[in-house]
Amino acid sequence: MEGEQDRSRSQEAKARLEALEAAARPTFWGYLGCELVSAGEDRAVIALQVRPEHLNLAGIVHGGVLASLLDNAMGLVAILACPGERTVTTGLNVHYLLPSSEGLLTCEAALIFRSRRTLTLEGRIADNKGELLVWGSGTFRRVT
Template sequence: MHEKEAETGPERRSDPFAELEALAEAAKPTFWGYLGCELAHAERGKAIVSLQVRPEHLNLARIVHGGVLASLLDNAMGLVVILDCPGEKTVTTQLNVHYLQSAGLGEIRCEALLIHKSRRTLTMQGRIVDNKGELLAWGSGTFRRVT
């Protein structure tokens, strides 16, 4: 085998972490980027995504819109699924969100964890905190592998 082939062999191509930066860059023109998500940390089974809350993320009460929080949970959990199922197509099949406290402008962070994996589904949980560590929302989601 040539050196070039060794660098691009199956074990090299299947490493999801080697392509994480490229994935984050590719996501910029999607809803991820439109929302303003930033990857803070990722490892197998866990990801942390941050969001700098802007005025357009607020509702008329001047607090973060619930849809923004739900989207942040879905994006962070979805990232964990992508890392755990590289090259596979997956979709969100269920998302539960518990809104616990409101927030305004400033940074918020979502930590997502894989809590169960079967042959066809992955079950996730996530929590969103503000820059003081106050829990804003908690959620769970189920993702299905699509064939």
């Protein structure tokens, strides 16, 4: 019986993630080119294939693209941590460590603290070689 319940919950969670990603496709998420890799209640991984329009005049990925990638990944975790509620970004700290100009970028975000009204998360962006490019933190507020 427990196995069936676990399978059912897993299928429900997968269907919810697929629906969430489909709903995000026509928004800035899709415009930027974000793709869901994996997600759970307190962690998510998204990816972005670098395209020419992601670069700045110096030929490296624009800082705004990287900040948006962090915000999207952390926002996804906030949405999953507070099902049925609206959450908004109230603070975003971004530390640019290394530049990148091509390849697949992967952003992992994790919930690190939760209070009654706010969530605090951290995120990391790595390149396809596993080099840490960006580290950031964010706060999100529940605005149900």
